[in-house]
Amino acid sequence: DAAFETLLVETRGAVGLVTLNRPKALNALNAALIEELGRALEAFEADEAVGAVVITGSEKAFAAGADIREMAQMSFADVYLADLGGAWARVVACRKPRIAAVSGYALGGGAELAQMCDIVIASTTAKFGQPEITLGIIPGFGGTQRLARAVGKAKAMDLILTGRMMDVEEAERCGLVSRVVAPERLLDEAIEAAEKIAGFSRVAVLAAKEAVDVAQEAGLTEGMRFERRTFQSLFATDDQSEGMAAFLEKRKPSFRNR
Numbered sequence: 001d002a003a004f005e006t007l008l009v010e011t012r013g014a015v016g017l018v019t020l021n022r023p024k025a026l027n028a029l030n031a032a033l034i035e036e037l038g039r040a041l042e043a044f045e046a047d048e049a050v051g052a053v054v055i056t057g058s059e060k061a062f063a064a065g066a067d068i069r070e071m072a073q074m075s076f077a078d079v080y081l082a083d084l085g086g087a088w089a090r091v092v093a094c095r096k097p098r099i100a101a102v103s104g105y106a107l108g109g110g111a112e113l114a115q116m117c118d119i120v121i122a123s124t125t126a127k128f129g130q131p132e133i134t135l136g137i138i139p140g141f142g143g144t145q146r147l148a149r150a151v152g153k154a155k156a157m158d159l160i161l162t163g164r165m166m167d168v169e170e171a172e173r174c175g176l177v178s179r180v181v182a183p184e185r186l187l188d189e190a191i192e193a194a195e196k197i198a199g200f201s202r203v204a205v206l207a208a209k210e211a212v213d214v215a216q217e218a219g220l221t222e223g224m225r226f227e228r229r230t231f232q233s234l235f236a237t238d239d240q241s242e243g244m245a246a247f248l249e250k251r252k253p254s255f256r257n258r
């Protein structure tokens, strides 16, 4: 797409596909890329035809982290005034489900981008890590917070304090990865999952994602209350009537997102 310098952006049916495209820097996340990613996701969010989004990188690297070359000379005032890290808010604000399709290195900000996605599908070549400590900094795009919630304190501390990489088996075992597939299956698997999601009631999909996201932040009582009320509210939709009628009539439902 001519409008993007660091990404390839396309729609495939009901799926929005973003491919990180800075091959010479292993898809290092510079300011331009983060801005473009926010813009691409906002466009998919606004596009009624899109039901879910896939974010992927190259075979060698999903993303090897924030762009060290860009950050190397920055002072506290520089990163503070630039709100380094703050630009990701646009990425996570999008309500349509995001699937990360990860092959190769997902390090630092790259691992954190995967953690910002709702589903992480990884190839057997994927490697995850938070090597920030080796650079004299700490994770700044959610790594100390989302990673600790996703994998627990012991594993998060191990990764963040030692900076080591983990292979895909370990990443799946500890709950960072949803599915592991062969490298040649990676993109198809992610797109098929996105297509499947896009075929369901959009209202139900967004409500389900919102409720699971509440579980990351709220206590159990508050979360259960949110879930129950959201569940009940879906009985106000045509898609609930259609989904249940179709089941009873042994036919495929035709959801109209209302």
Ligand code: CO8
Pocket: 024, 025, 026, 028, 029, 064, 065, 066, 067, 068, 069, 070, 079, 084, 085, 105, 107, 108, 109, 110, 131, 132, 135, 138, 139, 140, 141
């Ligand atoms: N930033 C900039 N350039 C990078 C990065 C990066 N993160 N990663 C790789 N590159 C570049 C290399 O400099 C190299 O460029 P050149 O050819 O011009 O020398 C090119 O990509 C290829 O990389 P390598 O030659 O190193 O490839 P290898 O196969 O030998 O190694 C590795 C691959 C192991 C992935 C290695 O490149 C590596 O260790 N990269 C850095 C990984 C890292 O430390 N990432 C964490 C970055 S810090 C971060 O993400 C913090 C996020 C939060 C900040 C928030 C602040 C508020």
